Amino acid sequence: xKQLLICLALFVNQLSMxxxxxxxxxxxxxxxxxxxxxxxxxxxxxxxxxxxxxxxxPLLTILNAFEQSGIKCxxxxxxxxxxxxxxxxxxxxxxxxxxxxxxxxxxxxxxxAGSETGLYYGLLTLQQIGQFASEKGYWPCLDISDEPDFERxxxxxxxxxxxxxxxxxxxxxxxxxxxxxxxxxQLYTEHTFAYExxxxxxxxxxxxxxxxxxxxxxxxxxxxxxxxPNQNSFxxxxxxxxxxxxxxxxxxxxxxxxxxxxxxxxxxxxVEAGSLELMKELYAxxxxxxxxxxxxxxxxxxxxxxxxxxKALCKKRGKGRVxxxxxxxxKNEVDKYDRITQFWGDIILHYPExxxxxxxxxxxxxxxxxxxxxxxxxxxxxxxxxxxxxxCPGTSTWxxxxxxxxxxxxNLKNAAVNGKKYGAKGYLNTNWGxxxxxxxLSVCYPTLLYGAALSWNVEENTGIDxxxxxxxxxxxxxxxxxxxxxxxxxxxxxxxxxxxxxSNIFHQLLKRNSKSIHTDRWLKNVSKQDTEASIQFIKExxxxxNSAKLNCNDAEIVIKEFSQAAKLxxxxxxxxxxxxxxxxxxxxxxxxxxxxxxxxxxxxxxxSHQSIWRLRNREGGLSDSAGKMKAVLKTYQ
Numbered sequence: 292x293k294q295l296l297i298c299l300a301l302f303v304n305q306l307s308m309x310x311x312x313x314x315x316x317x318x319x320x321x322x323x324x325x326x327x328x329x330x331x332x333x334x335x336x337x338x339x340x341x342x343x344x345x346x347x348x349p350l351l352t353i354l355n356a357f358e359q360s361g362i363k364c365x366x367x368x369x370x371x372x373x374x375x376x377x378x379x380x381x382x383x384x385x386x387x388x389x390x391x392x393x394x395x396x397x398x399x400x401x402x403x404a405g406s407e408t409g410l411y412y413g414l415l416t417l418q419q420i421g422q423f424a425s426e427k428g429y430w431p432c433l434d435i436s437d438e439p440d441f442e443r444x445x446x447x448x449x450x451x452x453x454x455x456x457x458x459x460x461x462x463x464x465x466x467x468x469x470x471x472x473x474x475x476x477q478l479y480t481e482h483t484f485a486y487e488x489x490x491x492x493x494x495x496x497x498x499x500x501x502x503x504x505x506x507x508x509x510x511x512x513x514x515x516x517x518x519x520p521n522q523n524s525f526x527x528x529x530x531x532x533x534x535x536x537x538x539x540x541x542x543x544x545x546x547x548x549x550x551x552x553x554x555x556x557x558x559x560x561x562v563e564a565g566s567l568e569l570m571k572e573l574y575a576x577x578x579x580x581x582x583x584x585x586x587x588x589x590x591x592x593x594x595x596x597x598x599x600x601x602k603a604l605c606k607k608r609g610k611g612r613v614x615x616x617x618x619x620x621x622k623n624e625v626d627k628y629d630r631i632t633q634f635w636g637d638i639i640l641h642y643p644e645x646x647x648x649x650x651x652x653x654x655x656x657x658x659x660x661x662x663x664x665x666x667x668x669x670x671x672x673x674x675x676x677x678x679x680x681x682x683c684p685g686t687s688t689w690x691x692x693x694x695x696x697x698x699x700x701x702n703l704k705n706a707a708v709n710g711k712k713y714g715a716k717g718y719l720n721t722n723w724g725x726x727x728x729x730x731x732l733s734v735c736y737p738t739l740l741y742g743a744a745l746s747w748n749v750e751e752n753t754g755i756d757x758x759x760x761x762x763x764x765x766x767x768x769x770x771x772x773x774x775x776x777x778x779x780x781x782x783x784x785x786x787x788x789x790x791x792x793x794s795n796i797f798h799q800l801l802k803r804n805s806k807s808i809h810t811d812r813w814l815k816n817v818s819k820q821d822t823e824a825s826i827q828f829i830k831e832x833x834x835x836x837n838s839a840k841l842n843c844n845d846a847e848i849v850i851k852e853f854s855q856a857a858k859l860x861x862x863x864x865x866x867x868x869x870x871x872x873x874x875x876x877x878x879x880x881x882x883x884x885x886x887x888x889x890x891x892x893x894x895x896x897x898x899s900h901q902s903i904w905r906l907r908n909r910e911g912g913l914s915d916s917a918g919k920m921k922a923v924l925k926t927y928q
Contacts, residue, residue, distance in 0.1 A: 312431060315423045317740070317760050318472055318747035320416060320437035330430035331397045335377035336367040341407050345513050349414035356421025360428055378402075380410055390438035393417060395430055411515050412437070412472055426769075437748075441710065443681065443717030444746035445475030446739065447521070449689075449724040450483050451530070453912030455497050460732075460907040461507055463845070467765065469514035471743035475717070476511055477521040477587055482530035483911075484522070486576055491534050497911025504580040512582065519633070520581045523589030524570050524621050525559055526596075531569075532556035540566050543599040551594050558595040561617035562604055571624050578628045586628075587656070588621050590614075591635035611642030615649075622653060636680065640669055647676045656719060658683035660793060662701030670713035681717035682710035686738035688730040689723040690794030692863070693829075693856045694781030699738040704753060707745035718746035725793075726802065727919035729859065729900070731852035732907060736765050737778045766849065767842035776836035780857060783832070786825040789816035800863040804926045808867060809876030817867050826864045833857050848906045855896070855903050862892050878926060890927045897921060 309325050316323070337357075339350060357364040357378075370376045378400045386392070386405030391413030394401045402417065404410040416435065424430045446468055450456070456464070468476065478499065485498040499507075504518075511518040532541040533556055542560040546553045559566040578586060596614060597605035605613050618639075622632045636655040639646055649655070655673050657680055659666065666682055673680040684706035687699030703720065710718055720742035722735055737757050744752035744760075762774030784795035791799045791813045799813050808814045836853055843849065866878075866889055873880035881889070897920045904913050 311427075312420070312423055312433075314756065314759050314763060315419045316416065317419070317470075317755070317764050318744040319751040319755060320435045321748050321751060322434075322436040324434045326396070326432045326434055328397050328432040330362075330377075330395055330400065330432065332362060332377045332399075334363040335375050337364050337378040338367050338370050338376050338380065339410075340379075340381040341410060343407050345515060346407065346411055346414060348514075349411065349418045352418045353414065353421050356418070356425050359425035360421075360430065380404070380414065382406060382410065387438055389442075391416075391435075392437070393433075393435040395420070395434075396432050400430070408474075408515055409438075415470060415472065439472070439747045440707075440749050441715065441718045441746050443475050443517075443719075444473050444743065445477060445519070445681070445717060445719040446473055446743070447477040447479055447683075447719055447721045449479045449722060449728070450499070451479055451481040452724040452726075452728055453915040454724050454728040454904075455483050455499070455909045455912055456907055457909055458503060458506070462510055464732075465507075465511055465514055465516060468739075468743065469516055470764070471740065472747050473743050474515055475517045475519055475585075475719070477519045477719070479721075479723075480520075480522050481527055484577060486573060488572070489531075491536065492531050495911055495914070497909030501576075501580045508581055508583075517583045517585070518581060519583045519585045519587060520577055521587040521589070522573060522577055523591075524573075525561075525588075525590040525617065526557060526593040527589065527591070528559050529557045532559075537569075539563065540569060541599070542595040542601060547595065547598045549594045549598050554595055558593045560600040561596070561613055562601045567617075567620055567624075570621055574624055574628065578625075578630065584629070584631055585633055585654070586625050586630040587633040587635075588618070588625065589635055590618050590621070591637050591658070593638055609642075611639070611645050614638055615642070615645050619650075622650065633681075635683075636669075636673070640672065643672055646672055646678065649676065649678050651677055651679075653678065654716065655680040656683050657681065657715075658685070658721065659706075660685040660687060660702055660721075662698045662705060664702060664705060666706050666709035667712075670709050670715060674713045679716040681719045682706040682715045683719040683721055684742065685721040685723060686735050686742070688735045688738065688781075689725045689728070690798045691781075691784070692729050692734075692795070692797050693783060693860045694730065694734045694738070695784050695795045696737055696778055696781030697785060699781070700741055700757070703738060703742045703745055704749075707749045707753075711749050718742070720746070726798070727916040728912075729798070729916065729920070731856055731903065733849045733852040734777060734781060734856050736761050737774070737781060740764065762839070765843065766839070766846070768839050770839055772835050772839035773841055776832045776839065777853065780829065780832040780836075780853075780860075783825055783829050783860065786821060786828050787817060788821045789813065797860040797863040800867050801859075801920075801923045804866065804878055804923055807876035808870040811876075814867075814876075817871070819868060819871050822864050822867045822871070826861060829857055829861055829864075848903075851899075851903050851906070855899050859896050859900075862889075862896060865889060865892065886927060890924065893920070893924050893927065897924065 380402040383403045388406040391404035391409045402413045404413050482492045483498040485500045508518045531537045541556045542558045543555045546555040597610040625632045633654040636657045684702040688694045758774035758778040759771045762768040762771045766773045787796045789796040869881045869885050
C-alpha cells in the first residue's frame with residue numbers, strides 16, 4: 292500500500308510538472324516525454340557545432356538560464372572532454388532540415404538537428420525550458436522529438452490599409468514570430484513601397500524604402516525568417532488608379548456595375564498594354580531588395596474584370612481564361628528574376644477546369660476567413676492538379692476593433708487540419724487592416740500566436756491554453772490574467788447575438804450609423820438586453836486586464852491599446868442603446884443631450900486613436916484611418 296501511494300504521488304507530481312512545463316513551450320513539440328528527475332550538474336562546458344550568428348541570440352539566453360539555475364557554464368570550441376561538456380548541440384544529416392531531438396538527463400543535455408535551421412528551433416525550445424528552469428530552479432529530464440507539419444509557416448501583415456509599422460515595430464514583430472518558429476513574413480503592399488518614378492502614389496503613405504527593405508530582410512534572415520516580397524498586381528490597385536496619370540490603365544475608369552455593386556478604378560485592365568509594362572517596371576525595382584526566392588503577385592478580387600475594357604475579350608475567350616493569361620504574363624516577368632510566383636487562389640477557384648493548366652512552379656494561396664470556410668473542398672483541387680499551395684486563414688481582427696476570436700480560432704484550426712490532410716506546402720496567417728485598421732496590434736496577438744502554433748504542429752497545439760501563452764510569451768505576465776482578458780475581449784461580439792459578415796457588430800454599429808437600428812439588415816438584430824450584457828462583459832475584461840502585471844518591454848503601449856479598443860467597442864454599445872430608445876432607430880432622433888455626449892465621446896476616442904497609432908506606426912496612413920472615424924463623427928451632426 293505504501294509503495295502504491297509513493298507511485299501515485301510520483302505520478303501526480305509528474306503530471307503537475309508536465310502541465311507547468313506545457314505553459315512554457317510554444318509551439319508545443321510533436322513529442323515530449325518527461326523521464327523523471329533533474330539535470331544534476333553544477334559546472335561544465337557547452338559545445339555548439341556551428342558558428343553562424345543566427346544561433347547566438349537563443350544560445351546566450353540559454354547560458355544565462357544555466358547561470359540563473361546555479362550552473363556555471365563556458366562555451367567550448369570543441370568537445371575536449373565529453374564528461375565535462377554537459378551540453379552538446381550537433382548537426383545530424385539523418386534528420387530532416389527543420390527537425391531536432393532534445394534530450395535532458397541527470398548528467399547532460401544533447402541537442403541534435405538536421406541543419407542549422409533545426410538547431411535554431413531546438414535552441415528556441417531549450418530557451419523556453421531554460422525560462423522554466425530559471426523560475427523553478429531545476430532543469431527537468433525529458434526527451435523531445437520535434438519537426439513541423441508545414442514546411443513554410445508564415446504571417447502576412449497588411450501595410451496598405453492604412454498602417455505602416457515603424458522599423459522598430461517591425462523588428463519587434465520579427466522577434467516574436469521567430470520565437471514561435473515562424474519562417475516566412477510578407478508585408479502586403481499596394482502603394483507603400485517608395486518606387487522611384489511613382490511618388491504621386493506613395494508620397495503621403497510613409498512607405499517602405501529600398502534601404503529599409505534590405506535592412507529588414509537581413510534582420511529576418513538572422514532569425515531564420517524569409518521576407519517574401521508582396522505587391523498586388525491586378526486587383527486592389529485603387530491607390531494607383533485613382534490618380535489621373537494612371538487612370539488610363541483601369542478596367543473601369545468610370546463607375547460600372549460589378550458583383551460588389553457600382554465600382555471603378557480598382558483593377559488593372561489586362562487589355563491595356565501599359566498594365567503589364569507598369570508591373571514590369573515595379574518588379575524590376577522591388578525584387579532586387581529581397582533575397583527570398585518567392586514573390587507574391589496578389590491578383591485577388593479582380594471584381595471589375597470583364598465589366599469594362601475587357602468585356603468583349605472575356606465574352607469571346609471566357610473571363611477565367613483572360614484572367615489566367617494575364618497572371619501568366621506576370622509570372623513570365625517574375626521568372627526573369629529566378630523567383631517562384633505566389634498568387635491568391637480565389638479567382639481561379641471559380642474556374643476549376645483551368646487549375647490543371649497552372650504551371651507547377653507556381654504556388655497558389657487559398658484564403659478564406661470564416662470558421663467554416665471550405666478548405667476541405669478547395670485544397671484537393673490544387674493537390675489533385677499537382678500544384679504546391681498554402682492555406683491562408685486570418686486573425687479575424689480587421690473590421691472588429693477588439694477581434695472576433697472564436698471565429699478566428701476556428702478558421703485557423705480549420706486551415707491547419709485540412710492543409711495538413713491535403714498536403715499543403717505552407718500556412719500563411721493573414722492580418723488585414725480593412726476600413727482604417729482600427730484594431731491595435733495587441734488584440735491580434737491571440738490569433739497570431741495560435742496560428743503560429745498550429746502551423747508548427749496541428750495535433751499537439753490544437754488544445755493549447757491560448758490565454759496563458761499570450762500572457763507568458765507576449766506580455767510576460769505569469770498570472771495569466773492579461774491573456775485571459777484579451778482573449779475574452781475578442782469574444783465580446785458573441786454576447787451581442789448579432790452576427791455580421793467579415794466583421795463584428797461593434798465595427799458595424801459605427802460604420803453603419805446612418806442606418807436605422809430597427810431596420811438595417813445587420814443592426815436590427817441588436818437588442819437592449821444583449822447590449823447591456825456586452826457592456827458588463829467588456830468592463831469585466833477591462834478590470835481583469837488592469838489587475839494584471841505586464842512585464843513586457845512595450846507594456847505601456849499594450850495597456851493604452853487595450854484601453855482604446857475596449858472604449859471604442861463600449862462607445863459602439865452606448866450608440867446602440869441610444870438608438871434603440873428611438874421610435875425610428877435613427878441617430879437624429881436621439882435627444883440632443885445624448886447626441887452631444889456621444890459626439891464628445893467619439894471625438895476623444897479619435898484623438899487617442901491618433902496618439903496611440905504613433906507609438907508603433909508611421910504617420911502616413913493615419914489621416915486616412917482617422918478620417919474614417921471622422922466620417923462616422925459627421926453622421927452624429
